[in-house]
Amino acid sequence: MNGSPDPSVVIPRILGERITPAPNYRGSLPPEIASWYCYTYDSGHSILVALEIGDLGDQPTRSQLEGKLVPVPVESVQRVGWRMTGGYVVCTLDPESANSYRTLPAEGARFFRLLGLHPGPEFEVSAAAALAGVGHSRAQHLLDVLVGAHLLTQTAPDRFEFHDLLRAYAIDQAQHEEPVETREAARLRALTWYLHAADAARTRVSPAEPPVPLDALPDGVTPPAFADYNEAMRWYELEHGNLLAAARTAADAGLDVIAWQLPTLLRPVHARHNAFEEWFAMGHIGLSAARRAGDRAGEARLLESLGMACRQSHRPAEAARYHEDALTVRRDLGDRLGEALSLNALGLVHLRTRRLAEAEWRFMGALALLRELGASEWEPTLLSNLATVDYEAGRLEEASEAIHQALTTLRERGDKGGEGNALRILSAVQRERGDIRKALETAGSAVEIARRHRNHVWEGYWLLDLGKAEVADGRPEDALVSYQRAAVLHRQLGDRSREARAWNAAGEAYGRLGHFEEAAAFHRRAAAAHRELDDHWQLALALDGLANALRGSGGSGAEEEALRHWEEASRTLTAFHDARAAKLRHRIGRALGLAHSEEPPALPSRVNAPEPGLATGEEQQVRRRPIGP
Structure with a gap:
C-alpha cells in the first residue's frame, strides 16, 4: 500500500451527496481518527470507517479497505473501539451478524x-x-x-x-x-409520521396553539393518537432524541417544510420541559429551513419559539430581539393574531426583567387585538399576565379581580396548566392580604396540578409560592423542603435564575429559624448567581436578605458588611420605579440610617402618548392606571 490516504479526498469520493454541512461537533476526537470525521444526513456526526466482517485479512489492500468504508456515528466508534490499518480507521463487526x-x-x-x-x-x-x-x-x-x-x-x-x-x-x-426513489420514499414516510405525531401531541399539550397546516399523510402511514396530556408527554419523553434527529434529517435532505414545521409544533412541548438543548437546536434548524422555503409565517413562528427559549433560559436581550423580529414579520404579513401573540411574548420578557410599565403596555395591546379578533381562547392568558403585573406593582385588588376572571374561564375549559399558574398568582395575592390559610390551600392546589401532569417546570416554579405561604404560616421548616425541591428541579431544568430564587427563599426561611449563618450562605449564593445573570431586581432582593442575615448574626464585622450590601442593593434599585421597589428602597434607606430616604415618584400614565411600535388603533384601547407608589 503506497502512501497514506488523504481523508479530505476519500470522504467526498465515497460519500458524495450524503455529506451535508456539519453542525458544530462539541466533543473531542482522538487525533488519529479526527481527520476521518464527517457529517451525513443519515448518520449524523460520524467517522468514515472500514467496517470489517472478518474478511479483510492481515494485509488488506487500499481497494479492499475503501470497499468497506461506511460512516459510523462517533459514539459507536468510541464505544466499540477501532484500529488503524494502512491509514484507515477500521471497526470490526461480528461476522455472525452479517x-x-x-x-x-x-x-x-x-x-x-x-x-x-x-x-x-x-x-x-x-x-x-x-x-x-x-x-x-x-x-x-x-x-x-x-x-x-x-x-x-x-x-x-x-x-x-x-x-x-x-x-x-x-x-x-x-x-x-x-433504489434512490425507495430510500427517499421511506425517509419521507418516517418524517411525516413524526410530523403528524408531533401535531397530535401538540393538540393535547396546548390546544389553543394556532395550528400548522400539514400535507396529507402518505398512504399506509398512521401516526399515534394520544388520549390525554400525560400520554402525549410520555411519548415526547421517549421520542425527543428521534425528533431532533428527524428535524436534522429533514433539513439535510432538503425537506425544508417538514424541517420548520416539526420544531414549530414541538414548541409548547419544549416549553413545558425547558428542553433547552433540543429547543434551541430545533429552533435554529427550523428558522433556517423556513427562510430557505420562503415561508415568512413559519419564520415568525420560529423566531417566536427561539425568543421563548431565550426568555425561559434568562437571556432577555436575545429574547426581545427574536420577538421584535417576529412582530415585524407578522405586521408585514397582516397577521393580527400573530401580532397579538408577539406583543404578549414581549410583555413576558419585560415582566421577567421587571419593566412593569412596558410589560403592561404590551399585554394590554395584545388583549385589545385578541378581543377585536374574537380570539377568546387567549384572553385568560393575558388576564393572568396582567394580574402578575398588578401583583408586582402592589395593586392587589386589581390583581385579584383579573386572576379570578381568568380562573373561571380556565376551569371551564379544563386548561390545567393555565389554572395552576393562575392559582400561583392568586396564592401570592392572598398571602399579601393576610389570608394565609387560603394562600396555602391555593398554592398547594397549583403544585398538585403540576405533579399530576408530571411537569417539573410548573412544579419547581409553583413550589416557590407554596414555600412563601408556609413561611407566612410560621412553618419555615416545611418551606425549606419546598425550596429544596424547587432548587433541585430548576437545576435539572437548567433554569439558573429560578434556582437562585429558591436559594434566596431558603435563606429567608433559615433567617426565620434564627439560623443566620445558613441564611447568609444561601443569600450569598443567590446574589452571586443573580449578579452573573445581570438580574438587578433579584440581586437587590438577595443583597437585602444577605444584609438582614448578617445583621441578625451579630458576628464580628457583620454590621459593616451588611451596610455594604444594603448600599449596593440601594444603587441597584434605582432602575425600578414601581411601588414595591419604592417600599424596598425606603426600608433599605432606613436600615442605612437615611431617615428621610426619598421615594421615587409615580410613573406617568401611558395614556398621554402612544408606545413606540404599537398601532394607533391599539393606543385607544390600552388605557390603564399608572404603575407607581
Whole structure:
C-alpha cells in the first residue's frame, strides 16, 4: 500500500451527496481518527470507517479497505473501539451478524435495510411500520424476526434499537441495495409520521396553539393518537432524541417544510420541559429551513419559539430581539393574531426583567387585538399576565379581580396548566392580604396540578409560592423542603435564575429559624448567581436578605458588611420605579440610617402618548392606571 490516504479526498469520493454541512461537533476526537470525521444526513456526526466482517485479512489492500468504508456515528466508534490499518480507521463487526442478515428472507432483509434510514437508532413499532410502508402487525412480526436474528434489541414491549455498528451496516446495505426513489420514499414516510405525531401531541399539550397546516399523510402511514396530556408527554419523553434527529434529517435532505414545521409544533412541548438543548437546536434548524422555503409565517413562528427559549433560559436581550423580529414579520404579513401573540411574548420578557410599565403596555395591546379578533381562547392568558403585573406593582385588588376572571374561564375549559399558574398568582395575592390559610390551600392546589401532569417546570416554579405561604404560616421548616425541591428541579431544568430564587427563599426561611449563618450562605449564593445573570431586581432582593442575615448574626464585622450590601442593593434599585421597589428602597434607606430616604415618584400614565411600535388603533384601547407608589 503506497502512501497514506488523504481523508479530505476519500470522504467526498465515497460519500458524495450524503455529506451535508456539519453542525458544530462539541466533543473531542482522538487525533488519529479526527481527520476521518464527517457529517451525513443519515448518520449524523460520524467517522468514515472500514467496517470489517472478518474478511479483510492481515494485509488488506487500499481497494479492499475503501470497499468497506461506511460512516459510523462517533459514539459507536468510541464505544466499540477501532484500529488503524494502512491509514484507515477500521471497526470490526461480528461476522455472525452479517451472516444473520444474509440468511434473512427477502422481506426481512429489506426491512432491516430500511430501518437503517430511521432518523435515530431506536424506534417504536408504529414508526418502523411507517418507514417500511407496512401494517403495524406485519412490522411487529418483522421486528421479532430481526430480534431473533440478533440484529436488533428489544428494549421495551413496543421499542427496539440497533446494536452498535449494525445501523451503519444497515444504512450501507440500503445505499447499495435500494433504489434512490425507495430510500427517499421511506425517509419521507418516517418524517411525516413524526410530523403528524408531533401535531397530535401538540393538540393535547396546548390546544389553543394556532395550528400548522400539514400535507396529507402518505398512504399506509398512521401516526399515534394520544388520549390525554400525560400520554402525549410520555411519548415526547421517549421520542425527543428521534425528533431532533428527524428535524436534522429533514433539513439535510432538503425537506425544508417538514424541517420548520416539526420544531414549530414541538414548541409548547419544549416549553413545558425547558428542553433547552433540543429547543434551541430545533429552533435554529427550523428558522433556517423556513427562510430557505420562503415561508415568512413559519419564520415568525420560529423566531417566536427561539425568543421563548431565550426568555425561559434568562437571556432577555436575545429574547426581545427574536420577538421584535417576529412582530415585524407578522405586521408585514397582516397577521393580527400573530401580532397579538408577539406583543404578549414581549410583555413576558419585560415582566421577567421587571419593566412593569412596558410589560403592561404590551399585554394590554395584545388583549385589545385578541378581543377585536374574537380570539377568546387567549384572553385568560393575558388576564393572568396582567394580574402578575398588578401583583408586582402592589395593586392587589386589581390583581385579584383579573386572576379570578381568568380562573373561571380556565376551569371551564379544563386548561390545567393555565389554572395552576393562575392559582400561583392568586396564592401570592392572598398571602399579601393576610389570608394565609387560603394562600396555602391555593398554592398547594397549583403544585398538585403540576405533579399530576408530571411537569417539573410548573412544579419547581409553583413550589416557590407554596414555600412563601408556609413561611407566612410560621412553618419555615416545611418551606425549606419546598425550596429544596424547587432548587433541585430548576437545576435539572437548567433554569439558573429560578434556582437562585429558591436559594434566596431558603435563606429567608433559615433567617426565620434564627439560623443566620445558613441564611447568609444561601443569600450569598443567590446574589452571586443573580449578579452573573445581570438580574438587578433579584440581586437587590438577595443583597437585602444577605444584609438582614448578617445583621441578625451579630458576628464580628457583620454590621459593616451588611451596610455594604444594603448600599449596593440601594444603587441597584434605582432602575425600578414601581411601588414595591419604592417600599424596598425606603426600608433599605432606613436600615442605612437615611431617615428621610426619598421615594421615587409615580410613573406617568401611558395614556398621554402612544408606545413606540404599537398601532394607533391599539393606543385607544390600552388605557390603564399608572404603575407607581
